[in-house]
Amino acid sequence: MALHPRAGKPATQDDLVNIPKLMSHYYRRVPDQNNPAQKVTFGTSGHRGCAFDASFNEQHILAITQAVVDYRKQQGIGGALVLGMDTHALSQAAYITAIEVLVANGVEVIAQLDDAFTPTPVVSQYLVAANRNKAKGDPMMIDGLIITPSHNPPKDGGIKYNPPHGGPAEAEITAWIEQRANDYLAAQLEGIRRVNIEIALTTGRVKYTDLYLPYIAALDQVVDMQAIREANIRIGVDPLGGSGIYYWQRIAAHYGLDITVVNNTVDPAFAFMPLDKDGKIRMDCSSPYAMAGLLTRQQEFDLCLGNDPDYDRHGIVCPERGQGGGGLMNPNHYLAVAIDYLLTHRPQWQESLAVGKTLVSSAMIDRICQHRARQLLEVPVGFKWFVDGLANQTIAFGGEESAGAAFLQRDGQTWCTDKDGFILGLLAAEILAVTGMTPGEYYQQLTAQFGTSYYGRIDSPISAKKKAKFAALSAESLGADLLAGDKVTAVLTKAPGNGAAIGGIKVCTDNGWFAARPSGTEALFKLYAESFVSEQHLKQIFADARILIDTALKAL
Incomplete structure (x- = not known):
C-alpha cells in the first residue's frame, strides 16, 4: 500500500x-x-x-x-x-x-x-x-x-x-x-x-x-512503581484521546511519579490526530504517523507513552541519547525487550512458566526463550489464545505483534487476562529505572547478542474465491523446498504451541520465515515476513512467498 x-x-x-x-x-x-x-x-x-x-x-x-x-x-x-x-x-x-x-x-x-x-x-x-x-x-x-x-x-x-x-x-x-x-x-x-x-x-x-482506585492501587503488584519513583523517570503521555486519559494523573498522584499528559483533548471526531499511513484518522499507537505528535516531544522526557482508545495497546517512544534506539519502538522489538527483562527481573516467577507469542511475532522472541531456557508457546493470531494460560498462571507473558500484551503480577499471580497498555507502558519506565537503558537501547543490546531482525507486513487485495481457498493450503499444496535460497525447515498450518489452525500458512527456514493469512473482515490477505540476514533478504522472502501462495491458490 x-x-x-x-x-x-x-x-x-x-x-x-x-x-x-x-x-x-x-x-x-x-x-x-x-x-x-x-x-x-x-x-x-x-x-x-x-x-x-x-x-x-x-x-x-x-x-x-x-x-x-x-x-x-x-x-x-x-x-x-x-x-x-x-x-x-x-x-x-x-x-x-x-x-x-x-x-x-x-x-x-x-x-x-x-x-x-x-x-x-x-x-x-x-x-x-x-x-x-x-x-x-x-x-x-x-x-x-x-x-x-x-x-x-x-x-x-x-x-x-x-x-x-x-x-x-x-x-x-x-x-x-x-x-x-x-x-x-x-x-x-x-x-x-x-x-x-x-x-x-x-x-x-x-x-x-x-473503578479508578482498585486498578491504580494494585499497579505496584505488577510493575515496580517504587523503582520508577526513586529514579525520577520523567514520563510524557499522549492518550490519543482515549479512555485512559483520566488515569494518568491519578497514577502520578498515587505513586509520586513525574507524568505529564501532553495532550488532554477528548474529541469524538479525533480532530487533533495526525493522519495515518493511508490518510485516515486512526488512533494506532504503533504507527509513527498516528504518533507523529508525540514524536515531536520525545526529547523532552526520559520516556514517552501512547495508547489506543480502549488502552489494550501500547506505544513506546524513546529519546535519542547519542547511542541510537530513539523514536517509536517497533512493537516486535518492545515485546522482545519486555520478555527478556521480565524473565531476568521477576525472581518469584517459576521457571516452568511459558512465554506466549502469536506466530506472526518476531523470532527474536524464540531466540530469547531458547537462551533463557524458557518454554515458548506459539499460537495463532488473537489474544484469546493466552487467556487460559494467564488465568491459570502457566503463561508468564502473552503478546501480539500488533502491540498488545499482558503479563503476570510480580508474585506470579494473575493480573489480567486481556491486553493492558498501561502496564506495558509502565514496564518501559521500570526497565529504564532498573537498567539505566531505554527500551530502545536495551533492544540494541539484544540484537548484538541474537542478531538483527528485518521484519515487515504487506496487505494485498484478494478475491473472495481465492480468500476461501486459504483454509485448504498445506505443505503439499505449497510444495516449498527453498525460501530466499534457504532450505525450508517447517511448513505450518497449525500453531505449534496449541495445535490450533492458523487460518493460513507459515513457512520457516533457519534465517527467516513468512506467514500468510486472510483478513477476517476485508478482501485482503496479510503477508508477514522476517529475515535475520538483511533487508534485501527480507524482500526476497516476500517475493518468493507471493509466488508460492499465488501458485498454490491457483492450483486448488
Whole structure:
C-alpha cells in the first residue's frame, strides 16, 4: 500500500466525520439481514462496524446485548456485569442502549462514576480480582462488556464480551452470541427486552462504582512503581484521546511519579490526530504517523507513552541519547525487550512458566526463550489464545505483534487476562529505572547478542474465491523446498504451541520465515515476513512467498 502524501500531517476539516449525521444513522438505519456485511460478525475482538454502513447501529447493540444476557443465563452467570466504553462517538450511544437491555433483563450493571470512560484492561483486571476466590461455576461470577472498536477510525463502533475469566471470549462463545444476535435481527427484534434509560436508572440495578482506585492501587503488584519513583523517570503521555486519559494523573498522584499528559483533548471526531499511513484518522499507537505528535516531544522526557482508545495497546517512544534506539519502538522489538527483562527481573516467577507469542511475532522472541531456557508457546493470531494460560498462571507473558500484551503480577499471580497498555507502558519506565537503558537501547543490546531482525507486513487485495481457498493450503499444496535460497525447515498450518489452525500458512527456514493469512473482515490477505540476514533478504522472502501462495491458490 502506497504511503498517503499527508501521512503524519494534521487532519483538516475535510478529514473529519460528521458526528451528528453518524449519530442519526446509528438510531435510524436498519440492518439488512440479507446483506452479510450488515449482520453481527464477531472477529478476534468482538463486533465492529459503522453506522453509515448499517453495520453498527442501535439494532445491532440491542441484539448483541440480549444475546449476551441469554448466554449468561445458559451458563448460570448471575453476578453483575461490568460495562466499559471508550471515547469513539458511537460508544456513548451504544453504552446507553446496552444499559437499557441489561436492566430490563434484571442484570446488575457496574459502571464507572459519572458514566466516565473505562479502559479494557481495567474491566479485565476488575473481573479477575472479583472472581479470584470464587469456585468454578459460582452463580455470582461477574463478566463484562466493553464498547470499543479499538484503534479504528472515529466513524466506527465496536463491542466485545469478556466472560468471567476476564479475557476475550473464546470462538465458541462469540459464535453462539453472533448467531443468537442475528436471529434477533432476523425476527425484527422480537424477544428483546428493553426499558428506557431514565427508568433504568431508577431501578437501582446500575451500580456506579469507582473503578479508578482498585486498578491504580494494585499497579505496584505488577510493575515496580517504587523503582520508577526513586529514579525520577520523567514520563510524557499522549492518550490519543482515549479512555485512559483520566488515569494518568491519578497514577502520578498515587505513586509520586513525574507524568505529564501532553495532550488532554477528548474529541469524538479525533480532530487533533495526525493522519495515518493511508490518510485516515486512526488512533494506532504503533504507527509513527498516528504518533507523529508525540514524536515531536520525545526529547523532552526520559520516556514517552501512547495508547489506543480502549488502552489494550501500547506505544513506546524513546529519546535519542547519542547511542541510537530513539523514536517509536517497533512493537516486535518492545515485546522482545519486555520478555527478556521480565524473565531476568521477576525472581518469584517459576521457571516452568511459558512465554506466549502469536506466530506472526518476531523470532527474536524464540531466540530469547531458547537462551533463557524458557518454554515458548506459539499460537495463532488473537489474544484469546493466552487467556487460559494467564488465568491459570502457566503463561508468564502473552503478546501480539500488533502491540498488545499482558503479563503476570510480580508474585506470579494473575493480573489480567486481556491486553493492558498501561502496564506495558509502565514496564518501559521500570526497565529504564532498573537498567539505566531505554527500551530502545536495551533492544540494541539484544540484537548484538541474537542478531538483527528485518521484519515487515504487506496487505494485498484478494478475491473472495481465492480468500476461501486459504483454509485448504498445506505443505503439499505449497510444495516449498527453498525460501530466499534457504532450505525450508517447517511448513505450518497449525500453531505449534496449541495445535490450533492458523487460518493460513507459515513457512520457516533457519534465517527467516513468512506467514500468510486472510483478513477476517476485508478482501485482503496479510503477508508477514522476517529475515535475520538483511533487508534485501527480507524482500526476497516476500517475493518468493507471493509466488508460492499465488501458485498454490491457483492450483486448488
